[in-house]
Amino acid sequence: MRKKLHARLPDKFDDLIAQYRKAISEPFSENVQSNLARLRMNVHIIDKGLHRPDWEFGHSDKCYAEAKKLLVDSSAADRDPTFKWADKVLREYEEAEVNGERSKTPESDFRQQDFVHANDLERFFASRTTCRNFEGRPVLREDLMRIVDAGLQAPSSCCRQTLKVYGSVTPETARDTARCFHGFTGFSDSIPSTMVFCADIRPYGMPGELFYPTFDTALAADHAALMASALGMSMAMLCWIPQKEREERLRTLHNIPEYEAIVVGAVCGYPKQQARKPPRKRVAEALVLN
Numbered sequence: 001m002r003k004k005l006h007a008r009l010p011d012k013f014d015d016l017i018a019q020y021r022k023a024i025s026e027p028f029s030e031n032v033q034s035n036l037a038r039l040r041m042n043v044h045i046i047d048k049g050l051h052r053p054d055w056e057f058g059h060s061d062k063c064y065a066e067a068k069k070l071l072v073d074s075s076a077a078d079r080d081p082t083f084k085w086a087d088k089v090l091r092e093y094e095e096a097e098v099n100g101e102r103s104k105t106p107e108s109d110f111r112q113q114d115f116v117h118a119n120d121l122e123r124f125f126a127s128r129t130t131c132r133n134f135e136g137r138p139v140l141r142e143d144l145m146r147i148v149d150a151g152l153q154a155p156s157s158c159c160r161q162t163l164k165v166y167g168s169v170t171p172e173t174a175r176d177t178a179r180c181f182h183g184f185t186g187f188s189d190s191i192p193s194t195m196v197f198c199a200d201i202r203p204y205g206m207p208g209e210l211f212y213p214t215f216d217t218a219l220a221a222d223h224a225a226l227m228a229s230a231l232g233m234s235m236a237m238l239c240w241i242p243q244k245e246r247e248e249r250l251r252t253l254h255n256i257p258e259y260e261a262i263v264v265g266a267v268c269g270y271p272k273q274q275a276r277k278p279p280r281k282r283v284a285e286a287l288v289l290n
């Protein structure tokens with residue numbers, strides 16, 4: 001008998017957790033990406049402190065010490081914008097420590113007029129739908145890069161930015177990728193591009209942050225989907241249900257390491273026909289105001 005997709009299989013929890021257990025038990029001191037994620041986390045905490053109106057001398061000492069160490073250790077840091085930002089924040093912190101006070105609260109780079117009007121944003125949200133019927137028109141590599149860049153603009157827990165996206169604009173690889181996902185049903189023959197949204201799970205504090213890689217990646221995927229819409233495309237997400245054979249196939253196809261959790265997939269392309277948007281429940285059903 002065919003196994004039910006949503007069957008409750010308590011023993012499978014162990015398989016799922018085993019990946020996280022393995023990833024966090026390995027030392028990541030050698031790993032540049034993990035170190036950069038930890039550097040961002042520590043610098044973010046210091047930066048957040050510097051923005052506090054009640055900032056006081058001596059806060060974030062531990063984060064400062066770890067950030068300094070990671071800054072030295074990260075051999076690729078000078079090729080990553082994290083480095084410049086970390087250096088600036090740490091300097092401000094050092095200055096404030098020497099003076100016993102901040103010279104001023106750090107300012108934002110943005111002005112009010114840079115923000116999108118709420119009405120425009122609402123219209124835009126309403127226009128995003130999940131289309132599964134695509135034109136054969138290829139997705140340009142540059143457009144996929146822009147979509148992933150939008151994903152990188154999303155918030156992430158402690159600014160860790162553990163996102164990794166395995167993309168394909170080659171129809172054959174895109175189709176093979178999509179086939180690894182249970183949710184790949186009801187799509188057109190044409191599959192112009194795919195993305196596999198993953199998170200490096202090593203920089204998270206486990207087990208308390210068990211779901212954080214999923215939060216972070218989901219937010220990135222949402223930003224990416226909105227950018228795809230803005231570019232006239234549609235990004236249909238594909239739910240990931242781990243299953244041994246499919247997972248091996250997907251990991252082999254894109255060379256996805258074990259320490260990266262596969263969170264969600266996506267097919268992206270120009271819609272042949274716009275999809276009808278399912279209505280949303282009312283705000284009153286979602287918002288409990290106390």
Ligand SMILES: Cc1cc2nc3c(=O)[nH]c(=O)nc-3n(C[C@H](O)[C@H](O)[C@H](O)COP(=O)(O)O)c2cc1C
Nearest residue numbers: 128129130182183184185236237238239264277278
């Ligand atoms: C996490 C997630 C997983 C999804 N997985 C699938 C999937 O496997 N296959 C599919 O056809 N659509 C999938 N979708 C798309 C949803 O069905 C769709 O977003 C929902 O029905 C609302 O429609 P709309 O996006 O057009 O507003 C997924 C969406 C999300 C957020």
